[in-house]
Amino acid sequence: MTNRIGKDANEADNQAYRLQVNFDLSDNFTALVNVHGAKSDTIAPQYQHQATDDGSGTAGVSDFYGYKDTDGDVWAGEYDREGLLKIDSKGASIHLDYDAGDYTLTSITAVEDVEKIHQEDTDVGPFDGITPQFISENQQFSQEFRVAFSTGSLDWMFGAYYFENEVTGALDLALNFPGPLVDVITGAPEGSFGPDMVNFVDYDVDYVQETESSAIFGQVEVPLNEQFNLTVGLRYTTEERTMTYQNKATGNPDAVVNSCIIPAGDVCDFGFGPDFPGTDHYLNFTSSNADLGSLGKIDDDNISGRISLDYTPTEDLLVFFNIATGFKSGGFNGGFLDFTDGVTVEDVPFESEELLSYELGFKSTLADGDVRFNATAFYYDYENYQALTFSGLSQFIDNSDATINGADLELIWLPGDNWDISLGASIINSDVKEITVLGDKFKNNEMVLAPKYSVNGLVRYQATEELSVQVDFNHQDEQFFDITNSEVSNEDAYTVFNARIGYDINENLSISAFVKNLTDEEYRVYSFDFTGAAGYNQNFYAAPRWVGVTVNYTFE
Numbered sequence: 001m002t003n004r005i006g007k008d009a010n011e012a013d014n015q016a017y018r019l020q021v022n023f024d025l026s027d028n029f030t031a032l033v034n035v036h037g038a039k040s041d042t043i044a045p046q047y048q049h050q051a052t053d054d055g056s057g058t059a060g061v062s063d064f065y066g067y068k069d070t071d072g073d074v075w076a077g078e079y080d081r082e083g084l085l086k087i088d089s090k091g092a093s094i095h096l097d098y099d100a101g102d103y104t105l106t107s108i109t110a111v112e113d114v115e116k117i118h119q120e121d122t123d124v125g126p127f128d129g130i131t132p133q134f135i136s137e138n139q140q141f142s143q144e145f146r147v148a149f150s151t152g153s154l155d156w157m158f159g160a161y162y163f164e165n166e167v168t169g170a171l172d173l174a175l176n177f178p179g180p181l182v183d184v185i186t187g188a189p190e191g192s193f194g195p196d197m198v199n200f201v202d203y204d205v206d207y208v209q210e211t212e213s214s215a216i217f218g219q220v221e222v223p224l225n226e227q228f229n230l231t232v233g234l235r236y237t238t239e240e241r242t243m244t245y246q247n248k249a250t251g252n253p254d255a256v257v258n259s260c261i262i263p264a265g266d267v268c269d270f271g272f273g274p275d276f277p278g279t280d281h282y283l284n285f286t287s288s289n290a291d292l293g294s295l296g297k298i299d300d301d302n303i304s305g306r307i308s309l310d311y312t313p314t315e316d317l318l319v320f321f322n323i324a325t326g327f328k329s330g331g332f333n334g335g336f337l338d339f340t341d342g343v344t345v346e347d348v349p350f351e352s353e354e355l356l357s358y359e360l361g362f363k364s365t366l367a368d369g370d371v372r373f374n375a376t377a378f379y380y381d382y383e384n385y386q387a388l389t390f391s392g393l394s395q396f397i398d399n400s401d402a403t404i405n406g407a408d409l410e411l412i413w414l415p416g417d418n419w420d421i422s423l424g425a426s427i428i429n430s431d432v433k434e435i436t437v438l439g440d441k442f443k444n445n446e447m448v449l450a451p452k453y454s455v456n457g458l459v460r461y462q463a464t465e466e467l468s469v470q471v472d473f474n475h476q477d478e479q480f481f482d483i484t485n486s487e488v489s490n491e492d493a494y495t496v497f498n499a500r501i502g503y504d505i506n507e508n509l510s511i512s513a514f515v516k517n518l519t520d521e522e523y524r525v526y527s528f529d530f531t532g533a534a535g536y537n538q539n540f541y542a543a544p545r546w547v548g549v550t551v552n553y554t555f556e
Contacts, residue, residue: 001046002076005126009046009079015039028099037090044083048074049124050527052488053535055181063535064181067125074522074541080128081121089114103149106159114138122530124538128176128197130393130530132336136169155221163213171205172251173336173393175533182256186268193256202258203282203336203393204251213239213329219306231308238301243332245285245348257340270340283337283345291345300352302327316365326355328386335394342438343391350397354383361408372412380404387435388448389483393533402432402447420460427453435483438532445485449526451477451493470500481527488537494523496542510552520545 001010016038023031051068054061062068069077093110115137123129146159177185177200179193185200186193219233249258260268264278285296306324313319330352337343361376385402388395406428413421430447458472475495482489497519502512526540 002073003046003079004076005078005080007043007082009043009083012042013040014042028101030097032095034093034095036092038087039089040085040087042085044085044118044120046077046079046083046121047124048539048541049077050488050537050539051535052529052531052537055184055535063123063125065123065125065127065129065178065534067127067536069125074539075544077124078126079121079124080126081119081131083121084117084119086117087114088116103147106144106146106148108142108144110142112138112140122538123534124536128174129534130173130175132171132173134169134171136167138165138167140165153223156218157220158218159216161213161215161217163211165209165211167207167209169205169207169209169334171203171207171334171336173201173203173205174199174252174255175201175203175393186256199252199255200257201338202249202252202255203338204248205246205334205336206248207243207245207334209241209243209332209334211239211241213237227312229310229312231306231310233306235304236301237304237327237329239298239329241298241300241329241331242296243285243334243348244287244296245283245332245334245337247282247284247337248280249282250280261340283339283343283348285332285337285345285348289345295345295349298330298332298349298352300329302329302352302354318363320359320361320363322357322359324355324357324359326357328353328355331386331397333391333394333396335396336392337394338392341392343396347396350386351384351399353386353399356381356383370414372410374410375407377407378405385432387432387483389435389437390529391438393530396437398435398437400433400435402430404428404430404447404450418462420458420462423455423457425453425455432483437484442484445483446480448481448483449479451479453477466504468502470502471497472499473497481524482529486529486531488529488531489527491524491527494521495519496521496523508554512550512552514548514550516546516548517542517544 002008018034018036021033023033025031049067049069051060051063053059053063054066055064089112091110091112093108096107098105116135118134120132122132140163142161142163144159144161146157148155148157150156176197179195179198182188182193182198182200183190215235215237217233217235219231222230222232224230249262252258253262260270261279264276265274266272266276285292287296304325304327306322308320308322311319330350333348333350337348358379359376361374363372363374365372380403382402384399386397387400387402388397390396406426409425411423415421428450429452430450432445432447434441434443435445454477455475456473458470460468460470462468473495475493477493479491480489481491496517498514498516499518500512500514502510504510523542524539525542528538530536530538
């Protein structure tokens, strides 16, 4: 990313390691030990600025700061803050398998620790506008036990799972506006806040979230006859999650809005009324808040299951039908929550999501094995779908019922000994029934990142035993990056091509050259709409044309 006023961004310095050792402890007892970790110490990614509101409701002229990026280059901008992104992760696991002949025992134990600090130029412009810092440490432990065995013609599997996680975080953010804009917002006489940038709002957030989850599960496969096979699975999950959260106004009590809400009385005429008691918090989600009650703890349990029927009328055709239920536990909204945006402690928890899914499809082999054609039709019915949107300066999850229906198609053709051709397509219709964002209701919207159709394909030619050539593509229909389906979150359809040439030097060593995004297509992979907060849209563009070489060596 070219920075016209400072150091270029979107550079990466990543290091990773992984060590795996497999131990044959006996003829029927094995242990796979995995130790891994990674470090990333980079300049924080910079995004592309799109002016959406100059503060008067006029779209596209500028943002609240009077800025608009007009050069037409999505890989260039003016960024006053270099930013920082550091991630340090480490973990280990041990996978044990014991085969006793009549049964198999499996144990998987894993630990992970991830520390992160991220500072970004959120306003993506040449001013000290929105400057956040995100710090977190994530520690987790998991343990799974399974036993598999057969009784007659039945195949059984039973297991238990335990998971615990603790996330500790600290978030800081300064929202600064030009003095003349602060005059207008506050109704102060012209010139009261001067011509320079003024700290309008300052957030100081600390939180701790703890999760403990356990489950028992089982599955049985029943061959009804030579053509029909039935699989039934059941899982019981219980999960307890707690969070304490404070967004303090005392981090910088001199910030304009902070100084208005700390003293008692509606000193800035925000509409709180003369009886407003004053507060040290934009949001206090701790036991010290009398309104918290039981909101700081979520205790979920769920029984989910699956019934699958497979029908094999011939060797070359499999027809299947699945009914399944899924479960995603409830949680807590975090980020920069602020009661002046209408968010209350009751809005912090969100409910668990439950899914009832139906799938009908087939897998077929044609033309003496040279063609494989697979298709699946599906219908998903969500209760309390966890829809992600924005509330003020913070991401926010709201629950809504929702449905998805569609189909997946896959064609694989081997026209000759040296050719592989594959095509895939997906059709999706999504409907989120109703969500509420800052008091506004949105009904029957499409889900985020859910294009109505997508198509992909690959052609690979094995020119010689050592040399191969491959071209592939991916086409996505238009889609939305925000559940409100706003115009600025709509991405037009696009197609991306990639190419690769590979050469096997010997059994252990291979080299390949690749070109990703061959036609240098410009397209967004996500965006965050800050129109209401500062009058711009923050766009995330996919990588431009990218050329590289890969060398692989396999140790034996």
